[in-house]
Amino acid sequence: TITHGQIDPRDEIAAIDRRLFGGFVEHLGRHIYDGIFEPGHETADAEGFRSDVIELVRELGVSTIRYPGGNFVSGYRWEDGIGPKDQRPRRLDLAWHATETNQIGLHEFQNWLDKVGSDLMLAVNLGTRGTEGALDLLEYANTSVRTARTDERAANGHAEPFAVKMWCLGNEMDGWWQLGHRNAEDYGKLASRTAKGMRQLDPSIELVVCGSSGRSMPTFGSWERTVLEHTFDDVDFISCHAYYQERDGDAQEFLASAVDMARFIDSVVATADHVAAVKKSDKRIMLSFDEWNVWYLSKWEEQAVAYGPDEWPVAPRQLEDQYHALDAVVFGDLLITLLQHADRVRSASLAQLVNVIAPIMTEPGGIAWRQTTFFPFSITSRLAGERAVRVAVDAGTFTSAQFGDVANVNAVATVDAEGVSLFVVNRSTTDAVDLRIDVSEFGGELALVESHLLHEEDRYAANTLADPERVGVRRVEGAQVRASALAATLPPISWAAFRLA
Numbered sequence: 001t002i003t004h005g006q007i008d009p010r011d012e013i014a015a016i017d018r019r020l021f022g023g024f025v026e027h028l029g030r031h032i033y034d035g036i037f038e039p040g041h042e043t044a045d046a047e048g049f050r051s052d053v054i055e056l057v058r059e060l061g062v063s064t065i066r067y068p069g070g071n072f073v074s075g076y077r078w079e080d081g082i083g084p085k086d087q088r089p090r091r092l093d094l095a096w097h098a099t100e101t102n103q104i105g106l107h108e109f110q111n112w113l114d115k116v117g118s119d120l121m122l123a124v125n126l127g128t129r130g131t132e133g134a135l136d137l138l139e140y141a142n143t144s145v146r147t148a149r150t151d152e153r154a155a156n157g158h159a160e161p162f163a164v165k166m167w168c169l170g171n172e173m174d175g176w177w178q179l180g181h182r183n184a185e186d187y188g189k190l191a192s193r194t195a196k197g198m199r200q201l202d203p204s205i206e207l208v209v210c211g212s213s214g215r216s217m218p219t220f221g222s223w224e225r226t227v228l229e230h231t232f233d234d235v236d237f238i239s240c241h242a243y244y245q246e247r248d249g250d251a252q253e254f255l256a257s258a259v260d261m262a263r264f265i266d267s268v269v270a271t272a273d274h275v276a277a278v279k280k281s282d283k284r285i286m287l288s289f290d291e292w293n294v295w296y297l298s299k300w301e302e303q304a305v306a307y308g309p310d311e312w313p314v315a316p317r318q319l320e321d322q323y324h325a326l327d328a329v330v331f332g333d334l335l336i337t338l339l340q341h342a343d344r345v346r347s348a349s350l351a352q353l354v355n356v357i358a359p360i361m362t363e364p365g366g367i368a369w370r371q372t373t374f375f376p377f378s379i380t381s382r383l384a385g386e387r388a389v390r391v392a393v394d395a396g397t398f399t400s401a402q403f404g405d406v407a408n409v410n411a412v413a414t415v416d417a418e419g420v421s422l423f424v425v426n427r428s429t430t431d432a433v434d435l436r437i438d439v440s441e442f443g444g445e446l447a448l449v450e451s452h453l454l455h456e457e458d459r460y461a462a463n464t465l466a467d468p469e470r471v472g473v474r475r476v477e478g479a480q481v482r483a484s485a486l487a488a489t490l491p492p493i494s495w496a497a498f499r500l501a
């Protein structure tokens, strides 16, 4: 049977904010040290950054990069990372039980961002610190008038402000694991005070308040409500974090993960709009999905090294998940889901970027390679046009233990002046789908210019140090545009992208 669908530009969801294709770099494991920064590496530039990693990050196409954490930021003193490198203190990072050498800080990271062509999004420490530390950092980063702080910045080599637009008011403050964790009331008051001060200093910034660290958190929903009751007038975004993994070898259930993400988004939107209704406000709080990915968190919890009280390694191997083809299909579906919610999700950060639950891996002194998840991200980021458009396809459903009836096929399109891009996932573990997508609304001029398929007979195939190009994307064989319709067959457990222009 043929599954019919249609792309009609009138079914517009919203203009796409490019910040949807953001990333996240945390001082964690080998992300910074022995990841993006490895002075002894043969590709290292004058500042010690690996050029091979820079190339891959550029190819990935990440817009805004959230930094420096994550859990790390809740114990971080940003001043440790500025000034002469040989005078920077070594500190204990309580979040990941490691030693932070502070050889990379704000200035170096901004230099790296200039090389990869991405914008900085900064998080302030509202765990062990508060309003004053946040204001000091904002003044240091964004102020142009002469002050003691901006003199210091100039002396450190950056006379011009960094002009950081987006700021996160802490990280995952609802989590028991977070340094300085507090309840929604206390966090909401602190976030509001801090936001007001930050806006007094720089009214042009955009602020993200912490939402829940997951939809399964016991305080989910009430956390968002209480926090927004305190901060509604002070912030622009509320954050969402979600990680997914295959459990007990149940690939079909894992392939329903994007349904969870969609419900997460819908619930946070409803909660934010409820607060707006109570306040009789037309303001709409946007979502910053600033941590999302596949992450085998349960393996990490089971296998995490129990460091002794005197063991604080520098850049240990932590959270180095190896992603297979199935992970990449679910990952592609998460990106489709973010685009389907482009009206309210105006920013998102893939967590993370290099070595730590990452699309890019490196070996010290060796190669850098693309994990399977690299492909859906780089292709979606490159092909996504200006506006997201709904695509209705009805290829039947499967039954999920958590979500009930779940669509076998999920798709979204984007349109721009030159053409249309379609992103689609076949979640069925058993059946191929013959798609026929009507594009006649575009006037019969469109031709297929690119197609990409991510599918492996062995769904657990992965790219590794020994075999770094085992999994990739290939053309969708037989795909064609005829009589104003795109026809293509998608094998079970596959993700695909098409460009028509």
Ligand code: AHR
Pocket (backbone or CB within 6 Å): 026, 069, 070, 071, 072, 171, 172, 213, 291, 351, 352
């Ligand atoms: O991305 C890894 C960790 O996941 C982050 O540090 C934290 O914010 C989240 O719990």
